[in-house]
Amino acid sequence: MITAYTAAQIRAAERVAIDRDGDATLMRRASTAVASVVAERLPHPLPGRSAVLLVGAGNNGGDALWAGAFLRRRGLAVTALLLQPDRAHPAGLAALRRAGGRVLALDPGDPAPAPVRALLTSADAVIDGIVGLAARPPLRPGAAALVAAANTSPALKVAVDLPSGIDPDTGATGPADDGDPVVFAADVTVTFGGVKTGLLLAADAMVSVGIGMEPDPGPAPDGTGSAERFAAAAAAVDAIALTDADLRVLLPDPGAGADKFTDGLVGIVAGSPGYPGAAVLCTGGAVRTRPGMVRYAGAQATAVVARWPEVVAAADPSVAGRVQAWVIGPGMGTDAAAGELLADVLRRDEPVLVDADGLTLLGEHPQWLSERTARGAVTLLTPHDREFTRVFPDLPLDDRLTATRTAARRSGATVLLKGHRTIVADPHGTTVVNRSGSSWLATAGSGDVLSGVIGSLLAAGLPPVLAAGAGAFLHGRAGERVHAAGEAGAQALWSHLRAARV
Numbered sequence: 166m167i168t169a170y171t172a173a174q175i176r177a178a179e180r181v182a183i184d185r186d187g188d189a190t191l192m193r194r195a196s197t198a199v200a201s202v203v204a205e206r207l208p209h210p211l212p213g214r215s216a217v218l219l220v221g222a223g224n225n226g227g228d229a230l231w232a233g234a235f236l237r238r239r240g241l242a243v244t245a246l247l248l249q250p251d252r253a254h255p256a257g258l259a260a261l262r263r264a265g266g267r268v269l270a271l272d273p274g275d276p277a278p279a280p281v282r283a284l285l286t287s288a289d290a291v292i293d294g295i296v297g298l299a300a301r302p303p304l305r306p307g308a309a310a311l312v313a314a315a316n317t318s319p320a321l322k323v324a325v326d327l328p329s330g331i332d333p334d335t336g337a338t339g340p341a342d343d344g345d346p347v348v349f350a351a352d353v354t355v356t357f358g359g360v361k362t363g364l365l366l367a368a369d370a371m372v373s374v375g376i377g378m379e380p381d382p383g384p385a386p387d388g389t390g391s392a393e394r395f396a397a398a399a400a401a402v403d404a405i406a407l408t409d410a411d412l413r414v415l416l417p418d419p420g421a422g423a424d425k426f427t428d429g430l431v432g433i434v435a436g437s438p439g440y441p442g443a444a445v446l447c448t449g450g451a452v453r454t455r456p457g458m459v460r461y462a463g464a465q466a467t468a469v470v471a472r473w474p475e476v477v478a479a480a481d482p483s484v485a486g487r488v489q490a491w492v493i494g495p496g497m498g499t500d501a502a503a504g505e506l507l508a509d510v511l512r513r514d515e516p517v518l519v520d521a522d523g524l525t526l527l528g529e530h531p532q533w534l535s536e537r538t539a540r541g542a543v544t545l546l547t548p549h550d551r552e553f554t555r556v557f558p559d560l561p562l563d564d565r566l567t568a569t570r571t572a573a574r575r576s577g578a579t580v581l582l583k584g585h586r587t588i589v590a591d592p593h594g595t596t597v598v599n600r601s602g603s604s605w606l607a608t609a610g611s612g613d614v615l616s617g618v619i620g621s622l623l624a625a626g627l628p629p630v631l632a633a634g635a636g637a638f639l640h641g642r643a644g645e646r647v648h649a650a651g652e653a654g655a656q657a658l659w660s661h662l663r664a665a666r667v
């Protein structure tokens with residue numbers, strides 16, 4: 166499990182560490198780590214290579230200056246570009262100068278003239294120390310112009326603590342109506358004192374370095390497969406991201422005494438004459454996620470059983486037999502009959518995952534959800550952006566994390582917002598960010614497979630936030646394998662779901 170923290174949580178740990186060790190010690194540890202990452206990733210020998218530092222007025226700039234001093238001692242030519250020359254970190258600046266680094270004061274009105282752009286283009290490494298923990302997006306115009314110029318450089322791009330331009334708490338990059346937000350395009354981010362939640366969303370490669378100011382990670386999951394312990398560990402921090410090892414803990418193989426009923430059955434209500442494929446795709450997601458048994462209840466029973474003969478099919482939920490969780494919505498249509506079906510399933514006590522057309526209907530009938538919440542029934546919503554907006558029209562998506570958390574808190578449902586980084590939040594604020602996946606998942610029907618996967622895990626009794634998080638992780642890993650195998654299309658996911666559990 167990767168645990169992540171708010172800026173305030175990191176700051177609290179930082180205060181304790183500064184009192185104990187002094188801020189110069191912490192900065193030395195942080196900047197040594199940045200220099201090491203740069204040195205490891207550049208082609209050797211290092212003498213003759215060059216690094217450019219983007220330096221803001223805070224301690225983030227101080228880290229970059231000290232890292233530059235260390236790199237200079239290893240033979241690199243180092244140039245610091247100062248956005249606010251009179252406020253650059255004095256000790257860091259002195260250290261760089263002592264080491265023989267070059268310093269350029271930028272013109273605030275035109276921070277990236279042709280010579281600066283040429284320097285950036287020819288550098289082997291660019292180190293972003295413009296802003297870190299203290300900043301909120303969007304970047305101010307001078308910083309944005311410098312970052313935009315740096316982003317065009319082919320150099321190795323290393324962000325200090327955070328890529329400048331993202332919100333540490335949410336990964337947001339600024340209001341949507343502000344035009345294209347500028348963010349440092351880091352190849353790798355070296356972060357200190359714990360991963361910030363915004364990084365889970367907005368940074369790809371990360372190196373998290375302990376510098377003696379780590380927040381308390383809370384109770385660790387004990388590796389016994391207890392989902393409750395796992396959920397408690399997730400609830401104790403601001404957000405988590407799951408790993409392959411977590412999946413092994415959360416989705417154990419069936420025990421020797423298992424039978425097809427042991428771990429819960431999922432019932433699937435999906436598909437319609439207009440969208441028969443959604444039923445087959447969704448059911449396939451469930452069949453390939455766990456052994457046991459899958460029930461299908463809907464208009465496409467013939468098509469489903471033709472592709473999945475192991476599925477027990479019925480014409481509708483009232484005659485389907487017992488299940489431990491329902492999935493309803495993919496391709497079911499939005500007419501009156503579909504609405505009645507949804508209302509009927511939502512009246513049941515088992516956990517219900519609502520997806521796709523089911524969400525569109527829910528947007529028109531919000532009371533169906535509030536009635537479930539009021540009587541304590543578990544609901545999981547899995548919208549993409551447009552579906553999210555139908556159900557929660559007043560929640561802007563320029564900050565996806567806050568939107569998802571607000572939706573969950575307000576509705577009493579667990580909400581999974583799909584995207585490049587899928588976010589799951591439950592009504593109590595426990596948050597899982599999914600970091601597996603491939604843009605090859607952006608294909609019609611891949612969400613139908615996802616709801617089948619998650620429904621299967623919900624029926625197995627995982628808490629909704631972990632069923633959704635583990636399902637998104639597994640689906641993402643399967644998507645990566647589809648891509649690596651040179652395959653395409655949503656049904657290609659089926660054959661990779663089993664092997665995606667490594």
Ligand SMILES: NC(=O)C1=CN([C@@H]2O[C@H](COP(=O)(O)OP(=O)(O)OC[C@H]3O[C@@H](n4cnc5c(N)ncnc54)[C@H](OP(=O)(O)O)[C@@H]3O)[C@@H](O)[C@H]2O)[C@@H](O)CC1
Pocket residue numbers: 179183187188189191192195196221222223224225226228295296297298299300301302303304305308325326327357
């Ligand atoms: N304390 C320690 O011992 C340790 C700290 N560490 C390091 O310190 C970092 C935190 O440093 P920090 O608190 O100095 O703030 P930081 O992130 O550099 O930003 C402040 C500057 O940003 C500016 N600015 C703000 N918003 C902006 C915007 N939108 N667009 C553009 N600029 C904007 C703001 O300008 P101002 O408002 O003052 O005019 C000010 O100049 C942390 O991330 C880690 O790297 C580590 O070394 C470990 C030990």
Ligand SMILES: Nc1ncnc2c1ncn2[C@@H]1O[C@H](COP(=O)(O)OP(=O)(O)O)[C@@H](O)[C@H]1O
Pocket residue numbers: 521549583584585586587602603604605606607608609610611612613614615640
């Ligand atoms: N650019 C992307 N990178 C990674 N995953 C993506 C990307 N775009 C979409 N996905 C994933 O693909 C799936 C698409 O689901 P959805 O939009 O519901 O598709 P459909 O309705 O066609 O089934 C989701 O799991 C989503 O997270």
Ligand SMILES: [K+]
Pocket residue numbers: 225293294295296297324325326327328329
């Ligand atoms: K930075």
